[in-house]
Amino acid sequence: xxxxxxxxxxxxxxxxxxxxxxxxxxxxxxxxxxxxxxxxxxxxxxxxxxxxxxxxxxxxxxxxxxxxxxxxxxxxxxxxxxxxxxxxxxxxxxxxxxxxxxxxxxxxxxxxxxxxxxxxxxxxxxxxxxxxxxxxxxxxxxxxxxxxxxxxxxxxxxxxxxxxxxxxxxxxxxxxxxxxxxxxxxxxxxxxxxxxxxxxxxxxxxxxxxxxxxxxxxxxxxxxxxxxxxxxxxxxxxxxxxxxxxxxxxxxxxxxxxxxxxxxxxxxxxxxxxxxxxxxxxxxxxxxxxxx
Ligand code: AMP
Ligand code: ZN
Ligand code: FE
Ligand code: FE
Numbered sequence: 001x002x003x004x005x006x007x008x009x010x011x012x013x014x015x016x017x018x019x020x021x022x023x024x025x026x027x028x029x030x031x032x033x034x035x036x037x038x039x040x041x042x043x044x045x046x047x048x049x050x051x052x053x054x055x056x057x058x059x060x061x062x063x064x065x066x067x068x069x070x071x072x073x074x075x076x077x078x079x080x081x082x083x084x085x086x087x088x089x090x091x092x093x094x095x096x097x098x099x100x101x102x103x104x105x106x107x108x109x110x111x112x113x114x115x116x117x118x119x120x121x122x123x124x125x126x127x128x129x130x131x132x133x134x135x136x137x138x139x140x141x142x143x144x145x146x147x148x149x150x151x152x153x154x155x156x157x158x159x160x161x162x163x164x165x166x167x168x169x170x171x172x173x174x175x176x177x178x179x180x181x182x183x184x185x186x187x188x189x190x191x192x193x194x195x196x197x198x199x200x201x202x203x204x205x206x207x208x209x210x211x212x213x214x215x216x217x218x219x220x221x222x223x224x225x226x227x228x229x230x231x232x233x234x235x236x237x238x239x240x241x242x243x244x245x246x247x248x249x250x251x252x253x254x255x256x257x258x259x260x261x262x263x264x265x266x267x268x269x270x271x272x273x274x275x276x277x278x279x280x281x282x283x284x285x286x287x288x289x290x291x292x
Contacts, residue, residue, distance in 0.1 A: 003032040003263040005059065005271075006076060006189060006217065006245030008252075010127040011043035012063075013134035015250030017127070018043035019050035026056040028258045032268065032291075034059035034078065034245070039094045041082035042129040048290045057291035059272075063189055064179075065094050068172035068208075071199055073188060075175055076217065076243075079275045080184025081284035087182045090170045097168035098131050104165040105136050105157070112162035114145055133157045134252055149252055173211045180212045183279035183286035185271060187215035187243055192231065193222040202234045209238050214274050219244025219261035241271045 008014035009021045016024065018035060025033035033056060035047045044060045051058035061078040080087055102125075106118050116139055124142060125135035137152030146152045156163040176186045188208070191200040205216065218231045219242075235242045244261035247253070263271075272289065279286035 001031045001265050002029060002259050003265065003268050004030050004245050004248070004259050004261075005032070005034040005061070005078075005187075005243050005263050005268070006036050006063070006220075007033060007248040007258065008037055008063075008250075009035060009043045009047070010250070011040060012037035012128055012130040013132045013249060013252055015252050018047040021248070021250070022047050022050035022056060022058060023054055025258050026051075026054040030056065030259050030262075032057040032059060032263075033258070034061045034076075036061040036063045036076055036078075038063050038130045038132065039065055039091050039098070040129045041091075044082070044287065051290045055292060057289055059289055060287045062091075064090070064175055065167075065169045066172040066175045067169040068200075068204075072169060073172050073200065074190065074193075075172065075179075076187040076189045077175075077179040077182075077184050078187065078271065079279070079286045079289070080179050080182035081279075081282070081286050082182075084178070084182035084284055086178045090175060090178060093168060094170055095130060101165050101167040102131055102136065105133070105163050108165060109136075109140075109156065109163040112156075114140070114156065114163070116140060116143060116145070134249070136163070138252075148254075150254070172208070176208065176212045180278050181282055181284075183275070183282035183284040185214045185275045185278055186212065187217055187241065187271070188213060189217050190220040190222045190247070191216050192227045193220070202237070205234055205240070206238055209240060213240070215241030215243055215267075215271060217245060218242045219263075220247060221256055221260065241267050241274070243267060243271070 120139040124138035
């Protein structure tokens, strides 16, 4: 059985429609896929219909942009009630920060001599509820300024580069609490992602567990073998769920094909059991897992 718990559709910065992503997941031999677009549940219904049609299990999730001790942390929230007002409020604020940042990035790039307009970015992000730097990157590719998203990030969009603009992110501890109150469970995505292991140490992860964190994403393309081994040890010490996933973005991210990393069946069982317990305790109606 192959379970992939972290993917993006064009509702955020992936390139596939949610239904196409779900069909591709089934075709690639996955038994479970989670749709986890950045900061939105907008793709869930379309993905759920497709999952029913092709007979794959779908776990509804989202990847929330949070901040902790001044650092960005991506938090995977699985199966929260997306209508829980405090969660709605967090997502609205993050999405407002996302759309408000686009004009600022465009202005910064133009000041740097890169000819790009808000309309160019709009054309690139047409299907997205959550606009992001990848859409700016796509506009720069379309205009011929760079060859791909990766070059756009490296040269223009990463922190310290001319087009980088910060945006609002939700407080991490509060978000973990709100996700639990919404009947869902929280897993830190790629805890030692691009910035390396200095980002979130064992002590910090232990503290987050006290606030309701249930798991960490260990098997992710941003983690090398040594990082995975060390993170697995931390998860074991803290009795946290270990997940593995592709962080698929369609054509938007190389080397992140569906199923490139997967989650073990017993880990998914634990995750779903904790989500069921959170839903029961919350009194909210959490979305069911779709499919067989
Ligand atoms: P934003 O959400 O606007 O802050 O943009 C960050 C997102 O861009 C991340 O969640 C990744 O999905 C994506 N990203 C970051 N670096 C790269 C890269 N080098 N190539 C492609 N996508 C990237
Ligand atoms: Zn992304
Ligand atoms: Fe992420
Ligand atoms: Fe992601």
